[in-house]
Amino acid sequence: MTNLSPIQYQIYPKNPAAHLFEIVCIVSDPDEDGQRFSLPAWIPGSYMIREFAKNIVQLSAECNGKPVVTKKLDKDTWQCAPCDGPMKLTYEVYAWDLSVRAAHLDNTHGYFNGTSVFLMVQGKEDRPCIVDIRPPVGDVFQSWRVGTAMSRDSAAPYGFGLYRAENYDELVDHPVEMGEFTLATFEACGVPHDIIITGRHRSDMDRLCTDLKKICEHHIRFFGEPAPMDRYVFMVMAVGDGYGGLEHRASTSLLCSRDDLPKSDELAVSEGYRTFLGLCSHEYFHTWNVKRIKPKAFLPYELSRESYTPLLWAFEGITSYYDDLALLRCGLITQESYLELLGQTATRVWRSQGRFKQTLEESSFDAWTKFYRQDENAPNAIVSYYTKGALVALALDLSIRSGTNQEKSLDDVMRALWQEYGLPLKGVPDEGVEKIVLEVTGLPLQDFFHKALRSTEDLPLNELLAPFGVAFMLRAAESENDKGGKPSKKSEDISKARAVLGAKIQGSGDARLSYVFDGGAAQEAGLAAGDVIMAINGLRAASGNLEQNIGGYPVGETLELHVFRRDELMVFNPVLKAAPLDTCVLTLMDNADVVAVAQRNNWLGFTERD
Template sequence: MKRLKPIVYRIFPKFPEAHLFEVSCTVPDPNPEGQHFALPAWIPGSYLIRDFAKHVVAIRAASGRRPLFIEKVDKHTWRCDSTAGPVTVTMDVYAWDLSVRGAHLDTSHGFFNGPCVFLRVLGKEERPCQVEILPPRGTRYRAWRVATALPRDGAQPYGFGRYAARNYDELIDHPVEMGEFRLVSFRACGVPHDVAVTGRSDADLDRLGRDLQRMCEHHIRFFGEPAPFDRYVFLVTAVGEGYGGLEHRASCALVCARDDLPAPGVKEVTEGYRAFLGLASHEYFHAWNVKRIKPAAFVPYDLNRECYTTLLWAFEGFTSYYDDLALARCGLISRQDYLQQLGRTITQLLRTPGRTKQTVVESSWDAWIKYYRQDENTPNAVVSYYIKGSLIALCLDLLIRDRTRGRKSLDDVMRALWLRHGATGVPVPEDGIERLAEEVTGLKLGAFFDKALRSTGELPLKSLLSRFGVKMVLRPAESSMDKGGKPAAKPAQRVTLGARTAGNSTEVKLTHVLDGGPAQAAGLAAGDTLVAIDGLRVTPSNLESRLARYRPGDTVEVTGFRRDELFTWHLTLAAAPLDTCYLTLDGAARFAGRLKAWLGG
């Protein structure tokens, strides 16, 4: 059989000061009727139409040295004139999105995801691809290196040069970092792993490598060796404030606050470092759950438009359950730390009025227009398939363990998903997880799934946790900064406005007005700026202390601005709701075995 010539890409940081990549795509045998090229409208793993073509500053085409006419036929597709020889399309791409989803270039580093920069050659998506990654020109960049899981095809380790992919889908699933990053490497179950840290940071990389090695080995052994990749790369961008991650088949992109990384000489797991480890664990678990165990709606990805599925509660929610659970099971965090984080997750759900209006099935389907397009009414209308999905996983895990007397668990369901769907490439139908859970456990779970997935009823968290010696306690929040997870430091009755606020040093601005709360009843709205309560000025720093002088049922006069108009509202304060959760252990010996089987030693 004649071997097809590859599509050849070339990416060059042409003008770091102006944040411009020059990216070319050469097709050796274009469509004789005129070749079409397109940029994806979205990036897998982030369910929002992002229209990456909007960052194309200029585009041109040529066959050899002969310029060709190229025209745009829709928002992200171009057609090149017919020609007998190879066609090269070259773009200048603006890269100033410092996120895990985009492309970013300046004089300190470069980063890109494939969907942002690599044109798709329509009709030739299964062709092999070659990529030449070039360094910027100038001596100031001579120390730059490359970090990526993209297979090398002549490039030296961490070097610029030629890389390869089997097809376009693989090409865009390997983000690339270039710059003077710090690097630590380790092996997990024999598989090489790299951690490249970009941004100013004094993080203890040796400790970071050891901790990530322990976490990675746990996940690999959870699903069963060997790992589904030959090597893996964590691309970490450390910034002043930030948090986010995006999974790929053999790597992940992470953004974190630099202070969340482990500091030299500090042995404890700080709250920030625990959050970073949970983020890394989440994206790593995705290498199995969503990158290889895929919903049928994603096989293949339609990169032109939305790909709808009702299953994000499982692919994101189950991953959110196992991310922190894995840290407890492998000993990176204590059992108490895990229960504290679980209490905070329950708190997040309880503080979301939208849980009484939207099911997680609806949330999954509407991710494209609701979860990823949040506005001032989102808390009242939307439930997170991450948060509620993770708590559904918790309930399902405990329910299975309880009904089978420990013989089965959600772990068995996940491993069956891997063997039946992940290892084989057979996609998961919309009802596949529910059916497989019943098959693996031998239980009738229809009633549970109907309530948890297709209704807005409350989850049986308290009763299920109690069967494992965990007591769920609800209390009012102590302040707007109270995330839950712990008992109150100073139990006291507290009033609430029924609104969320943000502000600078002088203004209190309402960001969200919650359904059924005092602010909504009084007529306040998101965007209103509060000036005074009962004639006394309020600021972000004194709002809590000002409200502490009142009791539930008191009526106050609130003065504030809506746009440029001054308003006065009369608001009857309410008692802070019992929406803050913490978990405690019963301590009874009869629960020891169950807890160990669930949470590990």
Template sequence: MKNTVLYTIAPKDLAAHLFEVTLTVDKPDPDGQIFFLPAWIPGSYMIREFARNIVRINAQSDGEVVTLKKLDKHTWQASPCKGTITLEYEVYAWDLSVRAAHLDQTHGFFNGTSVFLSVQGQENLPHVVDIRRPEGEELKTWRVATALPQLKAKRYGFGTYVAANYDELIDHPVEMGTFDLATFKAHGVSHDIVITGRVPNLDMARLSADLKKICEAQIALFEPKSKRAPMDRYVFLTLAVGDGYGGLEHRASTALICSRNDLPVKGQKEMSEGYRTYLGLCSHEYFHTWNVKRIKPAAFAPYDLRTEGYTSLLWLFEGFTSYYDDLMLVRSGVIDEAAYFKLVGKTINGVLRGSGRTKQSVAESSFDAWTKYYRQDENSPNAIVSYYAKGSLIGLALDLAIRTETKGRKSLDDVMRALWQRYGRDFYSDLGGAGVTENDVERLFDEIAGLKLKRFFDRYVRGIDDLPLGKLLAPFGVEMSDKRKDAKPGLGIRTSRDGNDCKLANVYEGGAAHRAGLSAGDILIAMDGLRVSASNFDTLLARYRVGDAVTLHAFRRDELMMFDATLTPDDAPQVTLAGQAKPAAHARLRAAWLGTKSAG
């Protein structure tokens, strides 16, 4: 095909974890074509320098060697040539995550940002990729799963796939190997579930039924009349491992990783916590199909994948998505109100636990994602606030406030639909779309809700005040309580297991351990002369009372140190939510919010 950018990608050496990629350009820049690999992947706001995994690269034109000069850590320039130029390179793929690429004898996976060099100046041409089968008789059962449109390939088959441009090419992750597969339709659109990894007695029928409910609820939220999804086909790509969790959104698919124990088992009807968590992850990434993949912050329209893209709106794009992910579980009937209130309570407790919320606003947290949120350390709870978690509570607070002030006539749903209609629906169409600015967001809220919300934004988005959730929940017949008055003695720490040792993962500011001089990374070995281990620390601590003095011995690096601490009440929040049946007006308001037939 002429006037296209053509790639081939093949699993070259599974044991060495190498993909081999070729890139052919028909009409390279006569002054010397420039190529670059993205430094980050949309949805994960951290510079990852994927080019470091290119282990060999060369170029030729009409059989002649072409010199490649490296301009910076992820950019190459070819020497001038008149004919077609072809690059050949190998990519090391050993990142078992949703963000990069992974290859071994069990499967292959890649995001385009990790393997496909961009051709500068030709990003808007059609891009074709030939995905080739690995060699070996035992690998003939491998298939391909991706949402990329097929060109000369059967669905789930090796062959050629096509994208309208580079941005679309890198927005469709690819899984290859042997996998479990199921398909369902949500409002007429095919949705594939692909599960890679060994999962005994996987209940695909239940998973399909639950995801269908969640997907249809989300489609109806944004398009209540037409029920029209923004994609022709969607793929849930899940890698099941012994222990793992994560997801990354794409325009017509999502890459997920989970523990195999989180997936439903045939014959088990109860909703396990792990399965509920997995459905919440699927719900979160699916909601991104609208919120961030098409409704975008202005800084991402278009993406500059060579450097950081700063926005103070991640509290909306990630936070509101986190609000709706669990809300969609209850609205779709997958979980009940009590389970939903438990999830909200857990989020509230997580936000209130760290003192970082008193130092950083969610707008600042969004802007600093590149250097703080995605590069967390042992002091992060004392220094930052999560734009995911507090952002979800801001979404909750705004939804409740709008519903209350308008007596149920308006809600956050109306704001999200307005964002979709004005900024998202046409983003990938010929009409094109623009990103949303901070001022756009605030004006839209005032317009759609019919309220003046500047004070709210000043206090809770740009400011660091705690949200008045108890007051906002009351008109919905939901009681919020905090049982910290019954707190047991504590040191103000979070521990982790290091072998059988009890290691301090976090020392919370103002707690007993902080006052005594303990630090994150210290290994507790004794309390009042009794040996401390990862398995007995809580049991030992439970024998004391608030106000008791204890002597602690700990290793810091290889030095033994002693600390005198006075136990304080464990001030970890213990917020719980409970719905009340009366008065009926509250129950009706709650039912409209949660999409339940009855409340109480």
């Protein structure tokens, strides 16, 4: 086989204060008809067209020291004129997206995903890639280091210099962090793992390593050793208030609130730290489920346009089921804590009227246009394939366990998917997950899948959980901040039900409605998203006191609301309704018999298998 010259890239933080990266791409043998270059329109794991090419500020090409004419063909593709000899393409990228999806650069750090900065050389996508990651110029940047799971070529560990990837697909699957960061390392099943934290924080790094080691070893052993990567990197950006994660083949980018990280003087697992560990667990589970066990529609990724699949419920929903379950099985949280998290997940589903209008398969398929582009009607129109997908995974797991007398479970299904589709990396067809479930369990679950995936029926969680000694109940929310998962602290007397308007207030300051819920008092009175409530029964209203003021009236009371819609003052007269029973609570049954307790422990525990 002929050795083909690699594609060479250089990336340089040219002007951190202006948030500009300079990138150079060198092609030794450009297409004789004129080389084309293109930038992805989306990043795997985040199913929305983001038009990364919009951030390219300027672009030019040269060959043998002479300019080469370039022409833009569409939103993200450039055509260069034919030339004889190596071609050098130089361009700048504006990087000011502080998220896990794109690129960000300032005087404190630099971060990028390859999909945001590396133009693809069309027709040469399978070529090896060499990347020269260069430091910014200036004394203030002398202590900057590089964090990435990309393979080093001649670069020193955590140093600037040459890195390499086998092809373009691998190149854009290794995000890079540069700057001053906290670094800690541990091994999980013999694989080195780095934790890199950028941003001010005071984390207990030893505890973080200990806890993440438990999670990583659990997931590796769940699917079976050896791990599918030689090294793994957790790349964390700690901010005042933030949350997000994006999976990659050997790393994950995480955005978290610095207060969610563990402190040396805290012994318990706080709610914030539990949230952070669940995020880490979720993205790490993706190392298998979606990065290697992936929909057939993603092999290969078509990064210039949408790639539709009805299977996101399986890749995100099942992952969302196992992320917190792993925390329990590792001994990091209690059964009660885990059931609280399940209750919060169920609450998010039950509070969405969209679950009666969109099926789970439709939610997966329409992620590009609905889930990732939510508007003021989203709660009334869509259901999340993350949250309802997690509940379907729970229901499927319980159904399998009950139907096989605990001989089989969803654990066995996931390992079968790994053996069938992950190790050979051949792509899961639309019917592949259901087919594997039927083969592994031998159960007639066709009707389950029809109802769970292709209908809008609520899942019978109470019926499924009872044999495992877990009670499922619904109650009214105690306030707008009630996330569910915990029993009520107040009386459940219907005569004392809390009165609600049936709308959500946006942020602070003016009482502006962000959502108006189907069937609520606000919608029936004619209120709409964007309306600003100025007064209630003649008294001034603001976002900070609206809920309290409305809750002071009895159910059935008719209010007089003075409201601005755009610049017009209007009057509406909603009739207050009782807070709906849409808050879910899962609890351990006090009267569960020995069999139920044993089944529950088998489900919630983790037994390593040969």
